Amino acid sequence: MLNLDEIYLAEYSVPQRCFHIETACEAIESNLRQMVGSWTNSFLPFAICSSRMEASRACDVLREQMEAHSKSRGTVSTGEEMICELCEVTGGVL
Numbered sequence: 001m002l003n004l005d006e007i008y009l010a011e012y013s014v015p016q017r018c019f020h021i022e023t024a025c026e027a028i029e030s031n032l033r034q035m036v037g038s039w040t041n042s043f044l045p046f047a048i049c050s051s052r053m054e055a056s057r058a059c060d061v062l063r064e065q066m067e068a069h070s071k072s073r074g075t076v077s078t079g080e081e082m083i084c085e086l087c088e089v090t091g092g093v094l
Contacts, residue, residue: 004028008055010047012062019059021052 004025011020011027020043022030027045034041047058 006050008049008052009045010049010055010058010062011043011045012059013042013044015042019063021055021059024048 005023007024009022009024009027011022012018013020030041046062047055049055049058
């Protein structure tokens with residue numbers, strides 16, 4: 001049986017420009033609270049992981065890619081621009 005407390009989501013918020021890690025169970029609970037409370041969450045999951053450590057590493061990898069991408073362009077892009085461009089470059093695999 002699938003245990004949602006043992007699956008971790010690595011997430012990124014473009015407006016907040018920050019990373020977040022939570023279990024799948026926590027993400028579902030948060031989404032339900034959002035639906036009931038009519039508020040939105042800007043965090044978007046980009047990796048499904050088997051441990052908090054693996055999710056943390058996924059955040060590190062994306063952060064490094066975003067920084068490298070900014071340096072290669074010579075300008076600082078918004079988080080949204082960087083993620084869109086990285087998805088184009090990697091074929092959607094971050």
